[in-house]
Amino acid sequence: MASKRTNSDSPAWYHRITGAAGAIWHASGTKGGRLTWTCGGIAAGILALAFFVPVLSRQVETPVDEVQVVFDRVPQWAGPSIVDHLGALALTHLQGTTLSRPDLASAHHALLNSGFFEAVTQVRRTGANQVTIDAVLVAPLAQIQDRHGMAMIDANGHLMPRGCGVSGDIHMVTIVNPRYSRPARPREVWSGGDLAAAIGVLGQIAHAPWIDQVKDINLSRYAASGDLVLITDNGSRIVWGSAPGSEKAMESLLDRKIKRLDQLHRISGRIDQYHTGEIDITDASVVVKR
CATH class of the missing domain: 3.40.50 (Rossmann fold)
Structure with a gap:
């Protein structure tokens, strides 16, 4: 009949692994151990973000080939020609870009310097391929x-x-x-x-x-x-x-x-x-x- 194996008969690597696990278990019950686990979790989260955020950014920053420009609150006197002209001006700074903050700022600057506006309050992205312009035309x-x-x-x-x-x-x-x-x-x-x-x-x-x-x-x-x-x-x-x-x-x-x-x-x-x-x-x- 085979004899029952005891801990004393286990190999040295087994004792090292079980000893380390026991030490971690014991340490996690102490204040210092809990702090160690917390810091480790935060570090793991930061590493995960560092890995995934560039991937997400590459997806969001895909250039937009067809951009729709919408003017908010167009006054009654403004004819289609002026609206089309200003929309085309904005598109020169938006078409084919990722519609990022610098791209929107570039369109904002061009519109403000065109001479058609008293103020350009905001140029904002309002959809996957849509940009809305909130501005006051000079009457x-x-x-x-x-x-x-x-x-x-x-x-x-x-x-x-x-x-x-x-x-x-x-x-x-x-x-x-x-x-x-x-x-x-x-x-x-x-x-x-x-x-x-x-x-x-x-x-x-x-x-x-x-x-x-x-x-x-x-x-x-x-x-x-x-x-x-x-x-x-x-x-x-x-x-x-x-x-x-x-x-x-x-x-x-x-x-x-x-x-x-x-x-x-x-x-x-x-x-x-x-x-x-x-x-x-x-x-x-x-x-x-x-």
């Missing part, structure tokens, strides 16, 4: 016709970039015969006291119920007499006179001129009353038709 006040063609300005007289267009149903007054040509670069102020006077008038009447009847503001008389002339869509000429705050002696003031046009509009539905000649509203006491 055009009027278009100006000079010897180079048509250009737009904002309420401060800054030249707006080429390609700025408005929706077809938005009325835009045209300023004609400015003394000076447009500035060399967008966002620069268009020079001329005549243009500043027209901007001052337009800023006061832009929301009048009859503004869509004002086709042009003609500056051709300004150099000689300081007068601005409103041209209606019926071809009538309404002599407005001086810029607001610069009225001559005995000339009607701003509020009086607006009240007169309001009254003409209420009476006939037209500020020119279908008169094809000239209407002078500069006299403080009477409206003169010629």
Whole structure:
């Protein structure tokens, strides 16, 4: 009958393994042992992250070939041409990239420097291949016709970039015969006291119920007499006179001129009353038709 094997008969390696295991078990029950196990677990977690994070990063950082650019809160006046133009500008910095933070920052910088925006609040990734732009477009006040063609300005007289267009149903007054040509670069102020006077008038009447009847503001008389002339869509000429705050002696003031046009509009539905000649509203006491 075979004899039963005892611990004393086991080989030396067995005693070393069981001894080490017993020591670990015993140590884990002590405060120092628990700390050792905790530190070991943290170290193992860090090693796992170091191994897996680069793999995940390589998956996330795949270049996006087709990027969809969405503008948040597009104003009513903005035509499709300007939206498409700005979307294409953003795409030059986003298409074929990983849409990482530096890529989004590059698009943000380009849009802000384009001259079309008062502010670009945020350019953020909102989908696997979608980027949303939260920005405030500079609103055009009027278009100006000079010897180079048509250009737009904002309420401060800054030249707006080429390609700025408005929706077809938005009325835009045209300023004609400015003394000076447009500035060399967008966002620069268009020079001329005549243009500043027209901007001052337009800023006061832009929301009048009859503004869509004002086709042009003609500056051709300004150099000689300081007068601005409103041209209606019926071809009538309404002599407005001086810029607001610069009225001559005995000339009607701003509020009086607006009240007169309001009254003409209420009476006939037209500020020119279908008169094809000239209407002078500069006299403080009477409206003169010629």
